Amino acid sequence: MSRLQRYGGWALITGASSGLGRAFARLMAAEGIDCVLVGLEGERLEALARELSAEHSVCCRTLEQDLADDGFLERVEAFTADIPVGILVNNAGIGCGGAFATRDPKRIAQIIKLNCLAPVVLTRAFLPQMLARNAGAIIMVASLQAFISSPFEATYCASKAFDLHFGESLWGELRKTSVDVITVCPAGMKTDFFKADGLSGEDCTRMWKVSACPESVAALTLKKLGRKSVIAPNVAGLVGFLARLIPRRWSIRVVEFVTRRLVHYEQL
């Protein structure tokens, strides 16, 4: 039995079609974990499912589902009613970069539903069965920005602070059970995230230069399962540490300065 299999045979991974979610799915399948892949784009999910089944002989199910939709849980529960989900990866997330006063109110609401509400609803749905089986793991995907209030990313960084506090609180609550909860706080990663957030090709390239591979972030998270949280890559942990030491108004001004230089939202 592999290290991950002790949590149960199946993992449910949200936002599995790309980036960090896909990296988690690949690592878990390599350890013989069957996967439920949830995301917006069915074709990409199915392509990944075919790849994982062929390479690792695991079972994969794909569910094309907008997790910001009201009532998404009924579909997820119906889809997983006959399998024991031992690992829940709350990964799907979007950003909303730019001056807050100009952001689309619908997108702002969608961020809160997807980044905050969906992980809470899914965790509440799957945790009782993990506790009943005496085994389980919940992975919350927050961000380094959870520690640092970020001008031009107000809703996003607040949503990630929510994820961090939710995940770490649950870790404390479940510390003496057989359910592990870890919150990963990645710094920038080379994924589609920046493009989906509306950054230009040039800005994406600039961000990618200072970003980590999602595969290394996923691997570090799985290695540290059992801890309360991890900042990834390791070197970014220093930034998280310093951000907690210096006065908050300084860190906010540093982020503002860096953001204005790294990205060119038209409203800056």
Ligand SMILES: NC(=O)c1ccc[n+]([C@@H]2O[C@H](COP(=O)([O-])OP(=O)(O)OC[C@H]3O[C@@H](n4cnc5c(N)ncnc54)[C@H](OP(=O)(O)O)[C@@H]3O)[C@@H](O)[C@H]2O)c1
């Ligand atoms: N990239 C970074 O620099 C960075 C840094 C810190 C934290 N994070 C966090 O890491 C997580 C993964 O992001 P990523 O970097 O891997 O970005 P990504 O490649 O854009 O992946 C986002 C995933 O979320 C899915 N998704 C988006 N909206 C959805 C919705 N309404 N319902 C269901 N699924 C939805 C996407 O599905 P489709 O592809 O099918 O649309 C995709 O699979 C996010 O929570 C993000 O906040 C990212």
